[in-house]
Amino acid sequence: MSERVHNRSAGQGPGTKAERRLAAQLAAKKAAEARRRRQSMLGAAAGVLAVAALIGGIVWLNSGDDDTKSTAAAPSASATVPAGETAPPAPALPEGADPALKTKPTVGPGTGELKKLTVTTLIKGTGPAVKAGQQITTNYVGVLYKDGKPFDSSWDRGQPATFAIGVGQVIKGWDQGLVGVPVGSRVQLDIPADLAYGDTGEVSGPLRFVVDVLAAR
Template identity: 80%
Template sequence: MSERVENRTAGQAPATKAQRRLAAQLAEKKAAEARRRRQSMLGAAAGVLAVVALVGGLVWLNSGDDDKPATATSASPSAPVEPAAPPAPELPAGTDPALKTKPTVQAGSGDLKKLTVTTLVKGTGPAVKAGQTITTNYVGVFYKDGKQFDASWDNGQPATFQIGVGQVIKGWDQGLVGVPVGSRVQLDLPADLAYGNDASGGRPAGPLRFVVDVLAAQ
């Protein structure tokens, strides 16, 4: 009697087991659907964040490139530049101005059998002594054809060495001792007073001719 009064008071019919089971299934279905919607929304949000991060990274990289200095465009190739001629050597006061210019050396003639010293410009300084350190400019050519093989003028710096003590070839040791400072002399050397007749190692073989300017001695 009391149950009927309570049900009528609530305005509801008593629920059966089948109804309760159906209601539970519906509730579980709604919960599963809600979970799927949340996962879908989260996945979409993650995708948006990934795109934003990628775009931001590209913008950052491009902004970094803007800070880099632009690479200069390489200039078009030009004609090769001829090397500058070496400066004229400083000469002692009173030295003949001819010693400021590289001499032109011609080939010799005939069969050279002994050392020959020819004065081209006579200096006014003291005579060179054995054991002194002298400073020279020189041009060396092959005696037979006049082809140059060496020249201090082309190296841009005079040669300095001790004379008469075996530091240089015999023809120089013998031919330059006694020459006044400021002189230009021509030395014609047979092979035995130069480098011999063996051209191995790139040495100039055979008789040679040198034109030597004696710039200083001390």
């Protein structure tokens, strides 16, 4: 009995060979399991990177959409109805308003030298007078006073413009010319350069606007 134990300790007996084969098999099994774990981890990491790339692409696309929407919402001097498309729908009018406010006005140039702000009522509304600090909703056409060249129009964008009046959010000619105008009115504002955008820049010099006041809150 003691001799067999001695032979196993020395690595020479048949029992020792069997144990060595078993140990080798166990080592191979462990190595295979380790390889499978590494491959699984690498696959999971690749999956995470793919998902992250997909999410990043979606966020980038959404950001691009937001930028586009933001730009489209800003007033544009060159906005027009694309060829082959119908004109924007008529705006909602205040109760009792003249149906003419559903139609975009034709605006021509002024005559002579414009030295002061001139407000001309084209259609008189029956609503309350606009007060400074109110949010007003308007449709408008803007042209250069000297030659009638259009540079901006809410009609072409298909959406009225809403803003605070009399508090410096718009040009002085609007702040001064629209306060006191009854809701439902169409007025012509002839604005000298110092109450508009000045004498330099793409839109400069005296301007003419025809503005429909649709609401005041």
